[in-house]
Amino acid sequence: MDKKPVESTPLLEVKNLQTAFSINDSWHNAVDDVSFQVGRKRIVGVVGESGCGKSVLSLSVIGLLPKVNSQIRSGSVLFNGKNLTRLSEDEMNDVRGKDISMIFQEPMTSLNPVLTIGYQLQEVLFNHMNISKAEAREKSIALLKSVGISRSEKLIDEYPHQLSGGMRQRVMIAMAVACQPKLLIADEPTTALDVTVQAQILELLKEIQESNDMSIIMITHDLGVVAEMCDEVIVMYGGKIVEHTDVDTLFYAPKHPYTKA
Ligand SMILES: Nc1ncnc2c1ncn2[C@@H]1O[C@H](COP(=O)(O)OP(=O)(O)OP(=O)(O)O)[C@@H](O)[C@H]1O
Ligand SMILES: [Mg+2]
Known part of the structure; x- marks a missing residue:
C-alpha cells in the first residue's frame, strides 16, 4: 500500500458509513450511507432535526456506540488514513483522548460525581502520558487555568456538584483537550448553558482550536452557533x-428543504 504524506490525507474521512440499532431482531439504520471529510484545522458543523442521527454518527466515529444493540454495519472511519472501525478495543482506547476527544451535552452525566475534578483530569493524563503524580497535578492545574478557571488550585480538589454548569463544561473541555487531540467532537456542548456562558464556552473552544491546530465537529x-463558529x-x-x-453558501443559498426551513 503506498502511503500518502500526512498533510495530503484528510484528518478524518468517513466513507459510506452505516450504523444500525437492533430492534426486535431486525436492524434499523440510524446513520445511512454517510460520507464526508474533515480537513485539518477545520470546524465542521452538523445540524439536523432531533433523531436524525447526529449523536449516533459521532459515537460511531469515536467508537462509543452501545455494544448491546448497535453496530457499524458497513463503511469506514479513516483517521489520518487509518481505519478506526478495524481497531481492537485496546487500540481504540489509545486513540480516544489522545487523537480524538468528545465533549457531551450534559457534563454532569460524563463527570463522575464521587471523584474530584483533579482525580478525573489526572486519569486522562495517566492514560496517555508517562508522568509522575506531581507532574500530573501541576499539569491539571495549568490545564484548568487554560480553560479560564482562575482558582484552579482549589477547584482541583472539589467535586463536580460543587461547580456551576459553565464551570463543569470548562472542566470537560480541559479533559477533552488535555492530550492535545487533533479532532474534537462536541455534541451540543452549550445547550444546557445560559446564553452568556454559552458564548464564553464557544469563544474558548475557538481559542483552543486555533492554538492547538485542532479540527472540531x-x-x-x-x-447561530454554526454562523459564528463553523x-x-x-x-x-x-x-x-x-x-x-x-x-456562507448555506446561509445564502440553501438547497435542501430542511435547511431552508
Ligand atoms: N440506544 C438506542 N437504541 C435504539 N435506537 C437508538 C438509540 N440511540 C439512538 N437511537 C436511534 O437512532 C436515531 C438517531 O438518534 P441520534 O441520537 O443520533 O439523534 P440526534 O440527531 O443526535 O438527535 P438529538 O438532536 O435529539 O440529539 C434515532 O432514530 C434514535 O431513535
Ligand atoms: Mg444527539
Missing part, C-alpha cells in the same frame, strides 16, 4: 447527509 441545533456545515436528515457546504 460541532453538533448543534443552533444555526467553516462548513453538514445537514443531516433521516440518517443521511442531505447537504454539505461552506457556511
Whole structure:
C-alpha cells in the first residue's frame, strides 16, 4: 500500500458509513450511507432535526456506540488514513483522548460525581502520558487555568456538584483537550448553558482550536452557533447527509428543504 504524506490525507474521512440499532431482531439504520471529510484545522458543523442521527454518527466515529444493540454495519472511519472501525478495543482506547476527544451535552452525566475534578483530569493524563503524580497535578492545574478557571488550585480538589454548569463544561473541555487531540467532537456542548456562558464556552473552544491546530465537529441545533463558529456545515436528515457546504453558501443559498426551513 503506498502511503500518502500526512498533510495530503484528510484528518478524518468517513466513507459510506452505516450504523444500525437492533430492534426486535431486525436492524434499523440510524446513520445511512454517510460520507464526508474533515480537513485539518477545520470546524465542521452538523445540524439536523432531533433523531436524525447526529449523536449516533459521532459515537460511531469515536467508537462509543452501545455494544448491546448497535453496530457499524458497513463503511469506514479513516483517521489520518487509518481505519478506526478495524481497531481492537485496546487500540481504540489509545486513540480516544489522545487523537480524538468528545465533549457531551450534559457534563454532569460524563463527570463522575464521587471523584474530584483533579482525580478525573489526572486519569486522562495517566492514560496517555508517562508522568509522575506531581507532574500530573501541576499539569491539571495549568490545564484548568487554560480553560479560564482562575482558582484552579482549589477547584482541583472539589467535586463536580460543587461547580456551576459553565464551570463543569470548562472542566470537560480541559479533559477533552488535555492530550492535545487533533479532532474534537462536541455534541451540543452549550445547550444546557445560559446564553452568556454559552458564548464564553464557544469563544474558548475557538481559542483552543486555533492554538492547538485542532479540527472540531460541532453538533448543534443552533444555526447561530454554526454562523459564528463553523467553516462548513453538514445537514443531516433521516440518517443521511442531505447537504454539505461552506457556511456562507448555506446561509445564502440553501438547497435542501430542511435547511431552508
Ligand atoms: N440506544 C438506542 N437504541 C435504539 N435506537 C437508538 C438509540 N440511540 C439512538 N437511537 C436511534 O437512532 C436515531 C438517531 O438518534 P441520534 O441520537 O443520533 O439523534 P440526534 O440527531 O443526535 O438527535 P438529538 O438532536 O435529539 O440529539 C434515532 O432514530 C434514535 O431513535
Ligand atoms: Mg444527539
